[in-house]
Amino acid sequence: MNAHVQPQPVPGSGIARGDVLLQVDNVSLSFGGVKAITNISFDIRKGEIRAIIGPNGAGKTSMLNVINGFYHPQEGTITWRGEKRRKMKPYEAASQGIARTFQNVALFRGMTTLDNIMTGRGLKMKKSFFWQCLHWGPALTEEIEHRRRVEEIIDFLEIQAIRKTPVGRLPYGLQKRVELARALAMEPDLLLLDEPMAGMNLEEKEDMSRFILDVNQQFGTTIALIEHDMGVVMDLSDRVVVLDYGRKIADGPPEEVQANQDVIDAYLGVPHG
Amino acid sequence: MLYREAGQFKTTYAADQAIFPIAQDKWVVIAFAAIAFIAVPFLVNDYWTNAVFLPLLIYGLAALGLNILVGYCGQISLGTGGFMAVGAFASYKLMTSFPELNIVFVVLLSGGITALVGVMFGLPSLRIKGFYLAVATLAAQFFLIWLFNKVGWFYNYSATGQISAPDRAIFGLTVTGPTALPWVKYLFCLGFLAFFALVAKNVVRGRIGRNWMAIRDMDIAAELIGVRPLQTKLSAFAFSSFYVGMAGSLLFAVYLGAVEVTEAFSINVSFLVLFMVIIGGLGSILGSFLGATFLVLMPIMLKNAMVDGMGLLPVFAKHVEIMLMGLLIIFFLIVEPHGLARLWQITKEKLRLWPFPY
Numbered sequence: 357m358n359a360h361v362q363p364q365p366v367p368g369s370g371i372a373r374g375d376v377l378l379q380v381d382n383v384s385l386s387f388g389g390v391k392a393i394t395n396i397s398f399d400i401r402k403g404e405i406r407a408i409i410g411p412n413g414a415g416k417t418s419m420l421n422v423i424n425g426f427y428h429p430q431e432g433t434i435t436w437r438g439e440k441r442r443k444m445k446p447y448e449a450a451s452q453g454i455a456r457t458f459q460n461v462a463l464f465r466g467m468t469t470l471d472n473i474m475t476g477r478g479l480k481m482k483k484s485f486f487w488q489c490l491h492w493g494p495a496l497t498e499e500i501e502h503r504r505r506v507e508e509i510i511d512f513l514e515i516q517a518i519r520k521t522p523v524g525r526l527p528y529g530l531q532k533r534v535e536l537a538r539a540l541a542m543e544p545d546l547l548l549l550d551e552p553m554a555g556m557n558l559e560e561k562e563d564m565s566r567f568i569l570d571v572n573q574q575f576g577t578t579i580a581l582i583e584h585d586m587g588v589v590m591d592l593s594d595r596v597v598v599l600d601y602g603r604k605i606a607d608g609p610p611e612e613v614q615a616n617q618d619v620i621d622a623y624l625g626v627p628h629g
Numbered sequence: 630m631l632y633r634e635a636g637q638f639k640t641t642y643a644a645d646q647a648i649f650p651i652a653q654d655k656w657v658v659i660a661f662a663a664i665a666f667i668a669v670p671f672l673v674n675d676y677w678t679n680a681v682f683l684p685l686l687i688y689g690l691a692a693l694g695l696n697i698l699v700g701y702c703g704q705i706s707l708g709t710g711g712f713m714a715v716g717a718f719a720s721y722k723l724m725t726s727f728p729e730l731n732i733v734f735v736v737l738l739s740g741g742i743t744a745l746v747g748v749m750f751g752l753p754s755l756r757i758k759g760f761y762l763a764v765a766t767l768a769a770q771f772f773l774i775w776l777f778n779k780v781g782w783f784y785n786y787s788a789t790g791q792i793s794a795p796d797r798a799i800f801g802l803t804v805t806g807p808t809a810l811p812w813v814k815y816l817f818c819l820g821f822l823a824f825f826a827l828v829a830k831n832v833v834r835g836r837i838g839r840n841w842m843a844i845r846d847m848d849i850a851a852e853l854i855g856v857r858p859l860q861t862k863l864s865a866f867a868f869s870s871f872y873v874g875m876a877g878s879l880l881f882a883v884y885l886g887a888v889e890v891t892e893a894f895s896i897n898v899s900f901l902v903l904f905m906v907i908i909g910g911l912g913s914i915l916g917s918f919l920g921a922t923f924l925v926l927m928p929i930m931l932k933n934a935m936v937d938g939m940g941l942l943p944v945f946a947k948h949v950e951i952m953l954m955g956l957l958i959i960f961f962l963i964v965e966p967h968g969l970a971r972l973w974q975i976t977k978e979k980l981r982l983w984p985f986p987y
Binding site for chain 1: 828831832839857858
């Protein structure tokens, strides 16, 4: 179905597939007295699908927020592409190639699907304000060039029919897909997906899983995934990190994590007594 | 039947992204522009220019500017009157200090100065949002009016505190001052409005416009996909204030000729322009014009109907007019909270299917 999309060279120059793309070292994050994340370390390798799982309130979303610069951890370091990262703003993380989707859809509701995805191209569009005013010459060429790229993504995710629909009118499943499209439009090195399948039915989940795998294989995008559906997590991911109460309790391939006693305890509870 | 896009196939993205992708829209706008530029100048007299067209064009420009800020970028501003005053006083100072300066540049520079002032008062927008920002911009309104009233330098220490526009000409035709001909004033303002409406349309459908809308709709998500909040908000303040400043400059130099700051640019003006934007349609270029048309023309039509048509006393008619305007505003907002532009859009969608809607 996606035969016309050419496999693209793996973005993120200098880092080969399988090398560490992002390294989190001893990160702790607290809000006042509440410790959201305590001393967590893990890495994400280029080209893999890395799942972050854990019960509710385990600190998964906080972890993503730390990775894309929305929260600043009090302790620990984050190494991105081999360079230790200083404290940064979210848009700086975005310009370095980290994209993300949200647990509860965060689309620009007043804009059409096309405009939403085009917004994702914003960082790659460079033409000055002057040309923007004219919307002609270089600005028009640039606009159309990016429109072409956006159309490729639209084809890829099969959302051609809703191109010109304001996203506020779309059903939930499609909104999630548009959000993925917007993140893909940034051509990220690392794509953070926060519960991409929350609230979906089985068929929509299957579609979304297929898209995630395709993104990973065809675009070579590294993916960090938060998901509660264990079937999906076990099938999609290469490696899984498990959090509970802000601590890391397991890290490894899906089968290994599945068999880990700590993980089973965290999910099922431990009898006290 | 008439309004149908069947058979209009787009084969390029350029055609699909044209300002008016539907041919009928394009022809209507071209015909409208042709009438406005070619036919109307021969027809206007003093009354039509001063009572109808100039306020319409000038407030249209101001509403367009405010719509960029409120409708596209989601930053509420109640400082429009103050910013228009900045435009007016900037052009007064420019005209009196540099008599050789062409009036076109006077208007543009006044817009530029207002843009700078707008950016200054836009700085709080990074920290405060919504109604609180509205209150902060209200401070701009009061501060600027106070400033122009208090500091004599701005009105060249004239005894009355009034400023009045000297004669300025373009291509040998007087545009400002008492000797200016109605059609020259009309065309001058129309030229500005038409050109800058086109510019605004271009900007809002490009990268910058999308960034503004992204900030408006979901500022956190916008930031996470690489939109810089400060830069984006301030650019909206600058762009919007530029338009509002030009409108203030035209209002003073071309339309009124002489103004007293507390009268011409009071808080009422801020509200009037904001209502134009809300009634016309937030986030729509067309809506700005519809709103301005509605709020400028409706009182005149009501007055004419009541005074000339029904023979009521002008004073009495004025009161009824105010009440009727209020009623009409409420009526339109109940019918379509998203403004006249949305109403027009719905009409178009229905027209597409007419006469066989099923």
